[in-house]
Amino acid sequence: MRLKWFLMMIIFIVIGLSDSVYLTYHHYQVNILKPAKKSFCTINQTIDCDKAASSVGATLLEVPVATWGMFAFIFLLFFILVERLLYWEVQKALYCFVFVVIYAMAAFSAYEAFLSFFVLKVVCLMCLFLYILMALMVFSCKHALNVSHHELALLLYDLFFRSFSRTLLRKGISVSIIALVFSGVIAFGLDHQFRSYFSYMRVDMLFFNPE
Numbered sequence: 198m199r200l201k202w203f204l205m206m207i208i209f210i211v212i213g214l215s216d217s218v219y220l221t222y223h224h225y226q227v228n229i230l231k232p233a234k235k236s237f238c239t240i241n242q243t244i245d246c247d248k249a250a251s252s253v254g255a256t257l258l259e260v261p262v263a264t265w266g267m268f269a270f271i272f273l274l275f276f277i278l279v280e281r282l283l284y285w286e287v288q289k290a291l292y293c294f295v296f297v298v299i300y301a302m303a304a305f306s307a308y309e310a311f312l313s314f315f316v317l318k319v320v321c322l323m324c325l326f327l328y329i330l331m332a333l334m335v336f337s338c339k340h341a342l343n344v345s346h347h348e349l350a351l352l353l354y355d356l357f358f359r360s361f362s363r364t365l366l367r368k369g370i371s372v373s374i375i376a377l378v379f380s381g382v383i384a385f386g387l388d389h390q391f392r393s394y395f396s397y398m399r400v401d402m403l404f405f406n407p408e
Contacts, residue, residue: 254309
């Protein structure tokens with residue numbers, strides 16, 4: 198592991214999490230409160246974060262895409278921290294798994310970018326920042342592992358087929374469950390708080406301004 202690239206990856210995860218929290222907040226603000234004042238990143242008909250937040254591509258399984266982003270970033274952070282704190286010595290498998298998860302997140306980001314740019318024909322600046330961040334995360338994670346794609350494929354094959362062990366499976370599942378529980382509680386808890394907050398504000402607006 199190259200420490201500087203690993204630290205950069207952690208920083209990118211924290212930044213991505215912060216951006217996802219804002220995008221979740223913004224999603225409910227636009228879709229529930231429907232404010233008359235546009236957000237700071239709505240500049241014209243093309244660069245319009247509000248339009249992107251209210252589009253079909255803004256949700257997945259009736260949950261904001263930004264909330265899934267929160268969940269993914271928190272999961273990565275807890276997955277790494279839990280393994281580090283418990284020191285279960287599965288780093289080799291851990292970072293390969295992290296790399297695969299980051300690649301999956303980057304692939305989904307590429308899909309969202311295609312949908313935004315070519316289908317909806319709208320640019321969300323905060324989303325664009327996240328797309329660039331995902332590319333940087335892939336780059337930093339690959340450099341942290343310091344292996345080629347071919348070597349990574351062989352490494353994954355060795356880990357899960359040739360030298361697969363029940364100990365590795367047990368430890369990996371344990372770390373994953375802990376990370377999933379914490380990330381689920383935090384991400385969907387924040388989602389619920391944002392949704393409830395703007396729902397209450399919407400009720401107040403209708404009560405005091407019935408017109």
